[in-house]
Amino acid sequence: MNIHEYQARDLFEKFGVAAPRGKMAGTPREAEIAAQELGTDKIVIKAQIHAGGRGKGTFTNGFKGGVHAASKPEEIRELAAKMLGQTLVTHQTGPSGRVVHKVYVAEAADIAKELYLAILLDRGTAAPVVIASTQGGMDIETVAALTPDKIFKEPVHPLLGLQPFQARKLAASLGLHGPQASQAAKLILALYKLFISCDCSLVEVNPLVVTKGGEVLALDAKFNFDDNALYRHPEIVALRDVTEEDPREVEASKYCLNYIGLDGNIACLVNGAGLAMATMDIIKHYGGEPANFLDVGGSATKEQVAAAFKIILSDKKVKGILVNIFGGIMRCDIIAEGVLAAMQETKLPVPLVVRLEGSNVELGKKLIKDSGLAVISADSLADGAEKIVAAVKAA
């Protein structure tokens, strides 16, 4: 799950991570008031979407840039009017862009130095690690590739947590001294507390800045939360903005289905994440293009399977469907019932290949056969993939 910049700013405030002052606005008038309240002539306004590259993006109305500086509240109001309700296209949004529903109006920092700070889970050591770099404002993977000596890592003991000396060490390695080093260490410890308390899988502050006035501030942040832990964080779940997500994925999540939309035209419905990925791979292997990843899980109900079909068919690119079930926990007859229910409801407009194996396989196959519906049966995964690719090409 991702959150907006203004929401990240609220989390920073709650946990004592120093950041520039600012306020979210939903109308040009609100933006103007927010700017007035800041009481400064160095103001910045930022479009709030879940995608990077906002500064260099372009609105579909022709207005350039999702991030602007201004000195007067009236200017902020005018800028907000050009952004709100408009669609912003950046290199991360894809050509369709995202509609800007909110802007963030903040005090512009007078930047002397840009640094980088992140906390994430290191899978290799199964523990959090704090990463800092003197190369702020850049993509960290690029820094890692070009100048690995400018990246500093501090592994965290999983039971002790980040120790104050480690935060001081990181601050020193960033080249900070005296009061600035202390400010940075304090910020790092606060950020770690936030990371643990909110069950984050990643918090990235890029850039972390030192202002000309000597303050150390978190200027922009990217958050990822552990989906598995959301059940114990209703306050984080409340930050979810479904307008930023693929509507098919939002619909799927309502039914506890794992769906990810892709660009191809052969949809698949599979039980188990590994087999679902492998099914996408084999569709590609036989010359087709997968339209989605869809794992119906280990204990799907008839209703879930029917919902899965509706979501698949809401994608107009889909020209064929491959159902691939190896029943372990999942019973093949349940899948068959769901498939049949969905077919009767949706009058399936595209070819459907079904491959069933595992628990109650005979019953599942019989249900499909007895239905008299136009389902192409497959005996193996390869057989299923070949048949659906051929059926789509023939259509």
Added chain:
Amino acid sequence: MSILVTPDTKVLIAGITGGFGSRHAQLSLEYGTKVVAGVTPGKGGQTFQQVVPIFDTVAQAVKETGATVSAIFVPPPFAADSILEGVDAGLDLVICITEGIPVADMVRVKAAMKGSKTRLIGPNCPGIVCPGEGKDSHGGCRIGIAPGYINHKGHVGVVSRSGTLTYEAVWQLTTRGLGQSTTVGIGGDPVNGTSHLDVIKMFNDDPDTEAIIMIGEIGGTGEEEAAAWIKENCKKPVAGFIAGATAPAGRRMGHAGAIVSGGKGTAAAKIAAFRDAGIAVAETPSVMADTLIKHMQALKGK
């Protein structure tokens, strides 16, 4: 022989009274697995299906029944506690089936388990099967959620992060007349108890395992580490498959651990590591067993 468990292994099931746990406890009993105890706090003294005594704590279950392995079916918020309870009771093996445990919980559990004698498999895994001698491999040790009938007693070791891909591989082996020594699902989470490498080492040492199928997927570097070890140390034929070549970067593909991030954990890198280690790579998930058979024949011919 097999690795980790045998048909005589005494198993306790944590969460035996839940819908998920009871269904698979029943299936394991029918398979002939020695399910000797169930544990559900607050339901001690009851009996599951008139045969399996239920206890309030793992320690009581171990003391009364001599169980050495627990299978965990409890919901995610209670799973970390259940793993640690098994460690405290001195179990040899804890197999955690539960999917959806917060990563932070697993980070703490893993750190707390350091130095203990207990091995953890999973979480978010299908479990272990050691096939038996009977019809449809009955009489074996089935711990977890795999279908029993697909297995067949034999000499191929199977290790995988994914449940259903494991079943796919096992079924391919069985239908081609190749049985399995043990099948181990290590689970799809980013932080787990047992790695590909741990299992590969056990298969390499197991005189009853003659060949290995290793199934991986995008995310992490566990497959690469196992491949590097195989290159230097493993004398047995290994075939492999990696799922997720068509998965978009930065998206979590169902399994919490299946994500390409920062250019790391790609299918291409893992397949290259497999090839470099002399592992025969299955081009599609449909030919995992065939790839192993061909590889074994090629090695015999040398």
